[in-house]
Amino acid sequence: MDMKRDYYEDVQLFKSNVVLFWSAALLLVLFTIPLYTPNYYIYLFNIIMVHIILAVGLNILVGSTGQISLGHAGFFAIGAYGTVLMMTTFQLPFVLAILIAAFIAAFFGFILGLPALRLEGPYLAIVSLGFGLTIMHIIGGMDVFGGRMGVKVPPLDLGIKQLGISWILTTDFQKYYLILITTIIMVVGARNILKTRVGRSFVAIRDSDIAAEVIGVNLTIYKTLAFAVSAFYAGIAGGLFGFVLGFFDPFTFNMILSIIFLVMVVVGGLGTIAGGIMGAALITYLQYDLLKNIAEVPYFGALMVAVSKQWFTVVGLENFSSMAIGLIMIGIIIFEPLGMFGVWIRMKKYWMTWPF
C-alpha cells in the first residue's frame, strides 16, 4: 500500500486524500488550540514549537546525514543573540533580523562542517561540543552581547519601523500564531529538502560516505551543506526562542541544552520529520510539566513525602522528575530502537490491517 509508482508521487505533500484530510484536521486543531486551552499552556506550546524547529533541523544532520553534533545550543544562541542585536543596534525589522541571524548561524554551521569532513563519531562530538562552549564563552565575554548579565529582548514588532508600520505582538497568543506558521513552513521545507536530490545525497552520505563519493555525491558540498541547513534551523529557532522568553543570558544555552536536543532527536526517531516533532514535544513536555511539584499531587504526593522522610531527604524530592525522565528515555530506546516514530509505525500498521 505504500508503493510509489513515480517520482512525483514521492515528493507529493499529501499522499492521498486521507492524509490531506488529517493534515487539515491537525492544522485546524493547532490553529484553534488557544480557544480551549488555558493560557499558561500556550507558553509551553511556544517552547515546544521552537524546539520542534530545532529538532527537525538537527534531525537533518544527525538522522539523515549521520553526523553528530553536541554544539547546537551554540547555533541556537547565535540565532537568539543575532536577532536581538540586529533589531536593537541596526534597527532592522524582525523578519529581516531573524533571517540574517539564521544565515550567520548557517555560516558558522558551514565552518563547523569543515572539520567534519575528516572527523566522525566521538571526535566530531568533541569538536562540536568545543564549538558550543566557545561560542557561549565568547558571547559571555563580550559586552556587545550583554556579557553574562544577559540581554533584554525588544518588543516583537512585525512591521517595519522605517516605514512607520508597526504591528507589535505582546501576548503569548499572538506569538503562538507567528511561531506556529514559522514551524509549519520550516517543517514543510525540511520535508522538501529530504525528498529531493539534496536529501538523497544526505542519506547516501549517512549510509556510506565513501560509496556516496564514488557514485558522484560531492562530499565537501553536501556535508557542509547539512551542517549549514541544520544550523539555519537552529538559528531560526533561537531567534524565536528569545522572543518567547523575553530575556536570556549565556547560561540559558549551556551544554546540557545541546545534549537535550540530541536526546529529542534520538527519542523521537532518527531520520524522520515526524520523529523530530514527536521527540521535541515529548522531551519538552517532560522537562517542563511532568511530575513537577510532586508533593502537591493528592495521595501520591503524601506517600512520596513519607518515603522521603524515611529513606531519602524531603528537600530532594523534586529530583524525582529527573529520575522519571531518565527512565522514560531509557525505556523508549530499549523497547523501540526507532524511537517514538517506531511506535507510531507500529500503531499505524496495526490499524491498517486491523481485524487480522
Next chain:
Amino acid sequence: MVEGLAIGACYGLFATAVVIIYKTSEVVNFAQGEMAMFSSFVAFHILSAYQYPFWLAFVITMLFSILLGILIEFLFLRPAKHPSILGMIVITLGAEMFLMGLASWKWGAEQKFFSLPLNPSVTYEPVKGMIITNWAIAVFAVTACIMLFLYIFFKFTRLGVAMRATQQNKHAAKIMGIRTERIFSFAWGFSSLIGAVAGMFFASRATLDPAFMMEPFLRAFAAAVLGGLMSIPGVIIGGALMGLIENFFGYFWPHWKPIIAFIVIILVLCLRPSGLFTKHYVKKV
C-alpha cells in the same frame, strides 16, 4: 606546573574509564561521571553515617562501584534490541539523569566534605618553586599502578585478550567461544571502578555534590579524544597535556581558561583526525 600535571593525570585516569567502555562496545558512556559521583557519595555515606575506617569504606565502595557498573549494563543497555550507537548514548544519558536524581534525592543538593586520608598541608619542595602536594603524589601513584595493571591485564590475561578480541570483532569473538555479554559487564564494572577512584580524587579536591562530576567528565572525554580513544597510554598523555595546557594558559589569560583546551583539541583533531596516539585506520566500504 606539577599541580596541572596532577589534575591532568586525574583527567587521564577518569578518561581511562571512558576508554575501557568505548574500547569494548564503542559506546561513549555519558553516565560515567554520574556513576563516579554516585560511588563517591556511597563512600561519603559509609564514612559519615557508619564511621567506618577509610580503607574499609574504600573497599566497600570499590565493590559497590563494580556492582553499579554491571547493574547499569545489565538493566539498561543489555535489553536494548538492535541498538544504534546514538540510541546507546541516549540510554547512558538517561542513566545519568536517573543517577543524578537519585543522588540528589538521597543526599540533598548541599555540598559535602570529602577527604582522603592525606594531610593537605604536607608539601614537598624538591626544586625551588616546584611544590608537590600529597594529593598529586597520590594521583601519580594510583595512576601509575592502574596503568601497570591495565597493561599486564590487556597483554597477558585471558580476560584481557578476550576483551581486545571483542572490541575488534564482536561476532568473530563470539564464534571463538567468548561470552561477549559477560565481557561487556566486566568492562562496565571495571570502568566504573576506575571512575570511582578518579571521582574520589576530584571530590577530595573540591566538594561533593550531585553535579560535581559534570565538568571533569567533559574534560576527561576531551582528553580521551585527544589521546585517541583507543590507546590507554595515549589517553593518560592526553589528560596530562590537557591539564598542562589549561594551567599554562590559565595563568596568563585566566579569562580564556575554560575553553582553551577545547580550542587546542579542535586544532589537533583537524590535523590528526583520530587523535594523537592512534593510527588512522582506513575505512572500508
Next chain:
Amino acid sequence: MFQKRMVVLWIAVWAVLCLAPAAQAAMPAGFDDNEIRIGQWGPQTGPAAPWGSVARGSKLLFDIVNEEGGIHGRKIKYFIRDDMYNPAQTVAVVKELVERQGVFAFVGGVGSATGMAVRDYLAAKKIAWIGPAAADKDFAFPLNPYLFASYPLYKDEGSILAKYIVEKLKMKKIGILYQNDAYGKDGLEGVKERLATYKMDLVAEIPVEPTEKDMASQVLRLKTAGAETVILYVMPTAAVITMKTAANVGFKPHWVASNTLSDYPLMFKITGGLWEGVITGALAETPDSKSPLMIKYREAAKRLAPEERWGVFYYAGIVFADPIVEALKKVGRNLSTEALLKALNSTKDHQTLGPKVNWTEKQHQGTDSVMIHKCGPNASYIMLQDWTTNDMATWKK
C-alpha cells in the same frame, strides 16, 4: 480540485483565527475570603539547588503566620516552584502560578537571570514581587512599581568590605578573585570605588568562570602578586577549591568574602576547617543570635521543619518574605494590589532579622546595609561590625 480544497481550508483556518482572541479567559484573583496565595520560584534541583533553601525558609515564616491565625482572617497559601535555575523554566512556572493558581504576590526568587526573565511579565500582570533573593541593579533601577528589592547590592557590600579591610585590618595589598558575571563584577566595582578614595589599587583582579573546577593557576597569580588580603566574589564550590589549593601551595592571605559565602557551618565543613578566620559580609543576624525574634523563629523551625538545617540562606528566606506579612497586616481586611503597594511604599525602618528596609514611592531598593561577620572556631559566628550603610552608595542620590 486540490487547489480549491486548500482555499476552503485556509478560509476556515482564518475564520477560526479571527475568533481566537475572544477566548482569553480572565485571570483568577490572587486571594479570597479565606486565603491569600503567595508564590516563589527557586532552584530545588539542578546545579544551583543548594540555594533552594531560601524558598523553603519563606515557607517557615508563612507557616508561623498561619499558626498564629493568619492575617486578618485569611490564611496564606504558599507555592514553591522548582525552576532549575533556568529562565525558560522560571517563566513557565510563574505563568502557571499566575494564570492557573492565581497568585497574589511573589516573594524571594533566587537568581538574577531567572528574575529578569519574569520581571516585566509580573509588572504587566500587576503582581507585586517582594524581596528578590538576588542583588541586581536592574531590579530596582529604573523604578518598577511592582518590584520591591531588599537585598543589599554587591557593589555596596564590596565598598563596605573594602573600607573595613583598609581601616580596621590595615591591609595594603589587596587582591580579588571574582566570578565573571554580574555578581562578581558588581563586587569588584564596589571594592575599586572604595579603594580609589584611599588612592589605592588592587594588586590582582582575577576573573573566574562560573563552572571552573581547577583554581591552581588563579591562586598562583594571586600569590605572585603578593596579595595580603584576598576578596572572594565566587560560588561556594569555587571558594572551596581556591582555599584548598591555596593551603596546598602555602599561600595564607586574609580571606574576605561576600555574603553569598556566609553560611559558615557549610563552608567550614566543606573546606575541612580552612574557613576559620574568614571575614564575610552578612545579610542577617548570626544564627545563634539572642534576639527574641531569632529565638522565636529558631524554635519554630525545630518544630515545623525539623529536617531543615538552620542555615543563613534558610532564614534569609524569612528576611525576604517578612515585609509582605507586615504590609498585609497594615492593609487590613480590604485587600487589593493597590492597597498592598501603598502599604509597601510606606515601609520605614522595617527590621526583623535582616537590615533595615525602607521603601518609598520613588525608591525601591530597600537597603544598602550589611553586617560583617567572622568565622570562629567550629564554625561559630563572631560579629565584627553591626549594620553598616555604604556612605558611597551612588543610587541614593
